[in-house]
Ligand SMILES: Cc1cc2nc3c(=O)[nH]c(=O)nc-3n(C[C@H](O)[C@H](O)[C@H](O)COP(=O)(O)OP(=O)(O)OC[C@H]3O[C@@H](n4cnc5c(N)ncnc54)[C@H](O)[C@@H]3O)c2cc1C
């Protein structure tokens with residue numbers, strides 16, 4: 001009885017969050033973790049999943065799977081669960097993973113929980129702790145039925161990297177034509193950038209930055225830290241920054257080790273997207289900004305003076 | 319164009335979240351309820367599509383009578399009629415089965431939902447309904463246009479977006495900037511009172527999950543303030559104390 005883990009790539013590399021999902025599965029049962037990769041990947045990239053805890057990798061390498069068509073992927077995931085007799089499917093939260101898993105839960109007759117933040121409790125059936133109310137609370141949820149699907153929030157387990165390389169097994173399920181009525185005609189991906197939901201450190205700017213022309217302050221600090229950049233909702237509404245950087249209740253929810261908020265007031269809707277960060281640093285010129293109440297470290301000061309100094313101090317400390 | 323918009327009835331985004339009865343129940347005391355913000359986007363886009371292409375908009379909610387004011391608000395924004403399935407939304411699977419039971423006989427061209435509900439944050443119901451109906455489900459959708467029976471969609475991906483073409487019908491989980499939130503005007507509010515709100519009983523369905531108990535996150539410890547002239551101190555603390563650098 002194996003645990004199947006759907007892993008995703010970004011620009012040819014397996015995402016870190018997917019590697020975490022593999023480690024999570026191996027913490028449930030280290031003897032039977034099968035990672036499932038769809039589309040073209042280099043063999044070395046897949047073998048490496050063994051270091052994270054996979055015992056083998058099921059690779060459906062058909063080029064027709066290079067694009068993530070939700071309906072097609074859900075059918076392949078369902079077939080892969082049958083193929084390896086898996087009752088549990090684990091994956092990392094992502095725009096694609098969420099959409100695919102929901103469909104898969106119907107096709108595979110599985111109970112499902114998303115935003116899972118801890119290992120399952122197996123003492124009485126199968127239950128997990130998941131984040132709800134946009135990070136403001138947790139629920140302990142029991143998954144009924146023979147099959148189940150778990151979508152993990154980032155930073156749920158410490159990534160394992162000391163395993164042996166995994167064996168790759170080819171997998172060629174029949175692809176149902178119907179799903180391909182959906183076509184992806186173009187993909188625009190900002191290349192090279194650290195992906196916001198994947199990042200271990202996030203530097204975000206708000207309306208306090210005054211305009212897009214000042215974003216070099218945020219970007220310089222982010223690059224000194226190897227961080228991703230984020231922003232508040234008004235900043236993306238005014239198109240100072242692209243929508244995929246917008247953090248909060250109605251945007252991306254992040255859970256990095258370190259979140260640095262600059263010129264953001266700390267409205268409750270913004271906090272909803274960042275409250276599961278391990279450590280929060282706030283830089284704001286207003287000592288009464290609400291964000292300070294939810295922060296671990298704070299500096300009261302003008303971003304235009306403090307941020308360049310901070311970037312310099314980080315570069316100097318390397 | 320026949321459009322179905324599925325809405326939730328959720329605590330306002332500024333609500334304080336608390337639980338009662340030994341952490342087994344949400345404390346709705348003093349909580350303001352709203353249409354889920356993502357469904358508010360979906361509804362706004364539905365109103366625009368109706369203006370452009372003609373047709374009708376039905377809003378659907380699975381829940382108790384306490385949601386009726388929220389449903390009336392959706393009617394005031396521009397939906398033509400509403401259906402409430404009179405049942406507690408036990409879990410996503412149960413809700414999806416109820417929506418499926420309504421949608422399967424009613425040949426909607428488009429089923430719009432939010433990317434996720436802001437209470438349960440499942441992001442699940444649209445995919446489940448798509449699978450049950452055996453039609454495509456696409457989420458999160460940032461732009462949606464319809465030309466000659468084919469939808470052109472912009473879908474958000476990590477670090478960017480993709481452009482998709484898909485034939486009708488399908489299910490979409492919507493998010494900004496698909497449309498601007500619409501505020502009901504006086505005429506809308508008046509006419510909403512007389513628009514039909516049909517209450518139907520649920521179909522029999524299993525649930526796939528059950529909630530055992532709720533829990534609040536641990537309170538944050540106290541903040542350490544650092545002088546703006548001594549940023550090196552912050553770097554040292556992040557390294558040595560917080561151990562995140
Ligand atoms: C339904 C709903 C959903 C929402 N969802 C989200 C969401 O997902 N994400 C989100 O972010 N918001 C969301 N909002 C909006 C939210 O309520 C706030 O309006 C928003 O977060 C404020 O953005 P801000 O902090 O950048 O701007 P402001 O509130 O204007 O704050 C700017 C801050 O910058 C500081 N400042 C100004 N100049 C300087 C300087 N030179 N140096 C340092 N600091 C300076 C100011 O003191 C102030 O604290 C939502 C709102 C609603 C109603």
Ligand SMILES: Nc1ncnc2c1ncn2[C@@H]1O[C@H](COP(=O)(O)O)[C@@H](O)[C@H]1O
Nearest residue numbers: 324380407431432434435440441442443
């Ligand atoms: N009780 C409900 N009634 C009607 N629609 C719902 C209900 N719950 C969820 N939905 C729809 O499904 C979407 C996704 O919800 P969820 O899977 O709970 O995140 C929401 O944005 C709504 O459009």
